[in-house]
Amino acid sequence: MTTKSFTKDALIKAADGLRKSYRVFVPVKVGKFHEFKLFEDGDKPDFEYRKTRKSPKGLIFPQSERMLEYSIDEHKPDHHIMKESPKDYSPQVVFGIRPYDAMSFKVMDVNFDTEDYKDPWWIKRYAATTLVGICRNDLDSKMFATENFSGPYDIRGLDVALYDLGDKYIAKSLTEKGEKALAAMGGNDVSAAELAAIEKLTPDTNAPQAAPTDKIKEKVVNDLFDSTMWEDIANGCINCGACTFLCPTCWCFDIQDEIHKREGDRLRIWDSCMFPLYTLHASGHNPRGKKVQRVRNRFMHKIKYYLDKYEKGIMCVGCGRCVEACPVNIDIRRVCELMNNFTK
Amino acid sequence: MTGYTEKIREAAKRLLTEKKVDCFIGFRKGSVPMVNYPVIVSDPAKADELIWDANCAMNLANYVIGRKDKVGILATGCVARNLVTLVQENQIKREQLYIIGLPCSGMIDKSQVIDKYGDVEIVSVIDKGDTFAVEAGDKTDVLKKADFLSRNCKICAHHNPIEYDEIIGDKVADPETYIKPEDVKKSESMSDAERWEFFEKTFSPCIRCYACRNACPMCYCPTCFVDESRPQWVGKSSDETDTLTFHFLRALHLAGRCTDCGACERACPIDIPVRYLTSRLNADAKEIYGFESGLDPKMRPLLDHYKLDDLNDFFK
Amino acid sequence: MIDKSMNPFLPYPVKIDEIITETGDHSLKTFKLVFLNKEDEEKFTFIPGQFCELSIPGKGEIPIGIASSPTEKGYLLFTVQKMGVVSGYLHSMKPGDIMGVRGPLGNWYPWDKMEGKNIVIIGGGCAFSTLRSSIVYIRAPENRKKFKQVTAVYGARCLDLLLYCDKLDEWKAGDDIDMHVTVDAIKDEETWRPEWHCNVGFVPSIVKEKVTSPADSIVIICGPPAMLKFTMPVLKDVGFTPEQIYLSLENRMKCGIGMCGRCNVGGKLVCKDGPVFSLAELGELPNET
Numbered sequence: 001m002t003t004k005s006f007t008k009d010a011l012i013k014a015a016d017g018l019r020k021s022y023r024v025f026v027p028v029k030v031g032k033f034h035e036f037k038l039f040e041d042g043d044k045p046d047f048e049y050r051k052t053r054k055s056p057k058g059l060i061f062p063q064s065e066r067m068l069e070y071s072i073d074e075h076k077p078d079h080h081i082m083k084e085s086p087k088d089y090s091p092q093v094v095f096g097i098r099p100y101d102a103m104s105f106k107v108m109d110v111n112f113d114t115e116d117y118k119d120p121w122w123i124k125r126y127a128a129t130t131l132v133g134i135c136r137n138d139l140d141s142k143m144f145a146t147e148n149f150s151g152p153y154d155i156r157g158l159d160v161a162l163y164d165l166g167d168k169y170i171a172k173s174l175t176e177k178g179e180k181a182l183a184a185m186g187g188n189d190v191s192a193a194e195l196a197a198i199e200k201l202t203p204d205t206n207a208p209q210a211a212p213t214d215k216i217k218e219k220v221v222n223d224l225f226d227s228t229m230w231e232d233i234a235n236g237c238i239n240c241g242a243c244t245f246l247c248p249t250c251w252c253f254d255i256q257d258e259i260h261k262r263e264g265d266r267l268r269i270w271d272s273c274m275f276p277l278y279t280l281h282a283s284g285h286n287p288r289g290k291k292v293q294r295v296r297n298r299f300m301h302k303i304k305y306y307l308d309k310y311e312k313g314i315m316c317v318g319c320g321r322c323v324e325a326c327p328v329n330i331d332i333r334r335v336c337e338l339m340n341n342f343t344k
Numbered sequence: 345m346t347g348y349t350e351k352i353r354e355a356a357k358r359l360l361t362e363k364k365v366d367c368f369i370g371f372r373k374g375s376v377p378m379v380n381y382p383v384i385v386s387d388p389a390k391a392d393e394l395i396w397d398a399n400c401a402m403n404l405a406n407y408v409i410g411r412k413d414k415v416g417i418l419a420t421g422c423v424a425r426n427l428v429t430l431v432q433e434n435q436i437k438r439e440q441l442y443i444i445g446l447p448c449s450g451m452i453d454k455s456q457v458i459d460k461y462g463d464v465e466i467v468s469v470i471d472k473g474d475t476f477a478v479e480a481g482d483k484t485d486v487l488k489k490a491d492f493l494s495r496n497c498k499i500c501a502h503h504n505p506i507e508y509d510e511i512i513g514d515k516v517a518d519p520e521t522y523i524k525p526e527d528v529k530k531s532e533s534m535s536d537a538e539r540w541e542f543f544e545k546t547f548s549p550c551i552r553c554y555a556c557r558n559a560c561p562m563c564y565c566p567t568c569f570v571d572e573s574r575p576q577w578v579g580k581s582s583d584e585t586d587t588l589t590f591h592f593l594r595a596l597h598l599a600g601r602c603t604d605c606g607a608c609e610r611a612c613p614i615d616i617p618v619r620y621l622t623s624r625l626n627a628d629a630k631e632i633y634g635f636e637s638g639l640d641p642k643m644r645p646l647l648d649h650y651k652l653d654d655l656n657d658f659f660k
Numbered sequence: 661m662i663d664k665s666m667n668p669f670l671p672y673p674v675k676i677d678e679i680i681t682e683t684g685d686h687s688l689k690t691f692k693l694v695f696l697n698k699e700d701e702e703k704f705t706f707i708p709g710q711f712c713e714l715s716i717p718g719k720g721e722i723p724i725g726i727a728s729s730p731t732e733k734g735y736l737l738f739t740v741q742k743m744g745v746v747s748g749y750l751h752s753m754k755p756g757d758i759m760g761v762r763g764p765l766g767n768w769y770p771w772d773k774m775e776g777k778n779i780v781i782i783g784g785g786c787a788f789s790t791l792r793s794s795i796v797y798i799r800a801p802e803n804r805k806k807f808k809q810v811t812a813v814y815g816a817r818c819l820d821l822l823l824y825c826d827k828l829d830e831w832k833a834g835d836d837i838d839m840h841v842t843v844d845a846i847k848d849e850e851t852w853r854p855e856w857h858c859n860v861g862f863v864p865s866i867v868k869e870k871v872t873s874p875a876d877s878i879v880i881i882c883g884p885p886a887m888l889k890f891t892m893p894v895l896k897d898v899g900f901t902p903e904q905i906y907l908s909l910e911n912r913m914k915c916g917i918g919m920c921g922r923c924n925v926g927g928k929l930v931c932k933d934g935p936v937f938s939l940a941e942l943g944e945l946p947n948e949t
Contacts, residue, residue, distance in 0.1 A: 031549070032459065032615050050463055053614055054551065063551070064581035067669055070717045080717045080758035081673045081696075116661060116932070117668045117917040140465050142376060221926055225946035236382035238406060240555035242613040252921030255669075255914045256580050259718045266669075266717075269580050271920070272553070277571045278922050279912050282722075282744030287911065287925075287949050297924070297948075305927035327559055327611035328402055329374035329381040573745055 004187030014185040015095045023092040055248030064269040073262035093130045100149040100317040102131045102157030104248035130177045136164040142320030143208040147313025151203040163198040211336040234295035236328040241272030243322035348396035351512045356391035366413035370394040377469040378454040397471035401451035403607040405561035420448035422605035424505030425638025426561045445508030447516045450497030496606035499523040525623045556618045559611035595621035600646025671715040671760025672700040684820030690739045708793040712763030713916045722746040723913045727789035729796035739789045765916040781812040784883030810837040815863040832856035864890040874899040882908040902939035
């Protein structure tokens with residue numbers, strides 16, 4: 001474990017310096033919201049940001065990504081034979097990620113890297129990614145704590161933690177990948193006083209409160225499923241995919257083929273369990289044809305099925321993006337509470 | 345609009361108790377500032393959950409589509425116009441609706457208020473009539489509502505519902521003359537190339553969550569063209585062509601039907617000014633045909649009737 | 661299971677070797693597929709009850725049960741009903757065309773539990789494919805002795821819609837399984853008449869007649885919802901427990917390997933945790949099919 005100190009200006013230079021050996025993604029304000037973009041000449045990273053509107057999950061799991069390619073031109077010897085599309089898996093750094101977003105990759109990893117099947121794109125890209133994250137007491141009231149994110153100094157998802165001491169950052173490497181990135185970042189030696197200062201950092205009074213989920217584990221799936229609470233939860237839902245697309249832990253995807261002239265791509269595209277098409281059978285039958293069924297499935301997946309299956313808490317890092325963006329105020333904290341307090 | 349809440353509760357309770365309606369559609373106080381939760385109440389005891397303020401901007405007409413029961417519903421000027429259009433388009437029968445009309449002086453534009461405060465978190469927003477109180481960080485400001493009205497509300501020509509069974513509150517003055525939206529004026533002064541560039545720049549950040557479509561009471565197709573797979577009209581990737589096609593076609597499907605309620609823009613999670621295209625079409629409908637949607641239950645929608653004096657030759 | 665060293669999204673290239681139109685209305689065809697690469701064929705080992713994603717470049721993929729048995733070497737059979745975009749296109753393809761197969765996917769019928777027991781196989785309509793695989797597998801000389809009495813009931817709406825008629829002839833003629841075929845009705849306009857006795861009646865009533873004891877038995881069943889709905893009470897009346905009955909489910913799928921999310925019933929993914937579930941397991945899952 002190495003520690004280094006950076007002034008705020010020096011941190012931007014350090015991120016810039018990493019571009020020699022990594023593709024570096026930094027938070028930049030584009031229009032009204034911050035988003036992660038490839039650090040290029042002229043970009044102004046803003047490490048004081050609070051939250052990106054869209055989660056950075058797309059850096060490892062892009063909204064649409066070519067998986068396979070093929071030709072349907074019968075004059076070609078390998079026509080109709082699918083091949084993996086070439087990809088750039090050179091090392092990348094997500095510089096300035098917030099710890100909850102970093103944890104989201106851990107939450108999703110169990111879906112893509114399993115005992116039986118390995119998703120090659122996810123695994124290679126996650127392995128090639130170093131997460132350098134900012135720990136600061138500036139979390140907002142829409143956020144909440146879960147087993148997968150306890151507060152501003154929860155560094156479990158990070159490779160390097162950057163502790164904000166007001167006029168400077170203290171960087172601490174947490175993994176081998178982080179050690180390597182920090183070595184390339186430079187920085188000053190850390191004084192005993194600075195070390196003591198980061199030890200003393202604690203979540204302030206505004207830090208996110210826990211959403212109540214402690215009793216959900218003991219509930220019977222079918223009891224929760226058959227509860228009448230879902231009608232009330234789903235009534236206002238307009239069935240858009242805003243929650244799922246902004247969510248840093250929603251991983252569901254669609255597979256689509258697209259042909260351009262005689263050349264084809266097989267694409268993986270984010271999908272949403274809010275869309276009726278997601279489960280529609282070719283016969284026309286739809287096991288989740290009703291809005292309430294889809295809303296129930298989304299919350300049951302996040303708050304119950306995931307919890308039971310992986311024993312790693314609920315499928316949520318409490319970032320509050322869905323709380324902020326839902327046009328009709330469906331608040332996952334309220335759903336947690338209803339599920340937690342549910343009695344048959 | 346601040347005194348509406350009590351009256352709404354009374355009306356809902358009465359209608360539900362007297363079984364004049366099977367359910368009542370309104371808003372419950374939201375858990376975060378400036379967003380309220382649309383609720384469908386069927387138990388008279390729950391009528392006390394209902395509230396009204398200038399943060400009730402999602403369009404409740406969305407929730408009547410396909411209902412078989414008798415529905416009580418709150419309707420501002422634009423929502424009432426949507427209900428009329430839905431009746432015209434056979435999505436609900438007028439007899440199924442019991443409309444509580446609410447003269448409306450406009451909704452607060454959440455996104456402008458958030459912009460004003462930047463990184464300072466807004467704790468609460470309380471509607472005070474012409475003003476509203478914003479508690480942000482450790483201080484409270486009182487802001488003029490007129491300065492923060494939703495963009496569609498700023499140019500609203502129909503603050504008062506034209507169709508209702510009973511009305512709550514005093515009528516609000518409508519503007520005397522037609523106000524052309526600034527965006528539309530701006531786009532008219534652009535060259536084709538500039539307009540295309542503006543269109544591309546505005547809509548390409550779209551993440552295809554379809555919140556705009558789903559928030560819209562006029563987007564009720566059982567299968568939207570973007571979801572159709574036989575044949576598949578639109579690709580599903582984040583390819584810009586597909587994204588732009590969605591917005592283009594959706595807007596065209598709303599020509600002569602949109603009431604400019606602003607729900608689409610309000611629902612967009614990444615603040616795309618989605619109304620840009622529909623307000624242009626609304627202006628065309630108004631300027632070319634003198635038509636505004638949903639004003640008269642007896643009239644047919646703009647695009648399903650024709651007149652012998654149509655502007656286009658091919659109609660003659 | 662797909663070889664772990666492989667990209668599980670990458671299909672094996674195969675060639676359509678033969679297309680058999682199974683039914684009079686042309687709605688069901690069986691596709692005989694052969695691997696383009698010998699080493700792929702060697703890697704592809706499966707157990708009856710599993711399925712594959714049939715992968716058509718430019719159109720997409722569909723999950724289809726494997727109709728051939730592991731004992732039938734050198735090819736794979738898939739019976740596909742013309743239904744959606746991919747199956748519709750597949751029905752227009754010709755022998756010699758190249759496509760892909762991804763699999764084998766999912767779990768299988770509980771062969772370890774079935775060994776040494778009486779087997780009851782119940783199938784209806786086009787869902788008979790993995791049961792065809794199972795019957796061929798059971799009847800193979802090296803396997804038959806592993807099982808006691810084997811009773812199969814297979815029904816279709818009419819004679820024209822019966823699948824695998826050549827196999828039905830063979831199974832009816834043999835004495836190693838007790839094969840009962842039934843149709844809802846025999847229509848006058850159907851000219852084909854099997855040489856063997858074909859029952860007339862719904863699957864549940866034939867089951868009631870032919871399956872009389874639950875002792876030491878396992879049931880594997882696959883068919884349309886109405887058949888399942890009316891057969892379950894019959895099995896219950898005979899005395900079968902939910903632990904003795906295994907069903908194969910279907911749902912809309914994309915990835916087939918438990919990642920894309922859509923095929924879940926409660927916390928179980930039909931593509932990976934299934935498609936075969938015991939009735940006891942299903943009882944613990946939400947009613948969402």
